[in-house]
Amino acid sequence: MERLKIHRENLIKALATLNQILSNKFIFEDDIELSKAIRDSKIQRFEYCVDLFWKYLSRYLLVYHGQIINTPKPVIKEVYKTGLITEEETQELLDMIDWRNKTSHIYLEMIADSLAKEIPKYYELMSFVFDKTNKK
Secondary structure, eight states: OHHHHHHHHHHHHHHHHHHHHHHSOOOOTTOHHHHHHHHHHHHHHHHHHHHHHHHHHHHHHHHHHOOOOOSHHHHHHHHHHTTSSOHHHHHHHHHHHHHHHHHHHOOOHHHHHHHHHHHHHHHHHHHHHHHHHTTO
């Protein structure tokens, strides 16, 4: 239970940093490089939030359901089986994992621009699911 608390606190902090950059509307039309740096910062924060998120859910499954699962997609699928998330939310979370994997293995401007547009949706979903786990 103590390790779940540590995972919870780390995720709270990470989501706060992601929310911080999402809450600020940075528009630097005259400075394309600065706009790209901010976009890349969003993506970096997204990456570590996703990592902490699925690891938190993994610990949650161990504590509350006795399940030991150590990879992201099986964790998401098992959370679905517990009834905590819907089928639609499960698919969105699996898509989120795919995005995270793309960013760490291939860096293309097109991928970065597309993901940057999706990050707010994934932030909201991670926060929503996290809140549901804290009702226990």
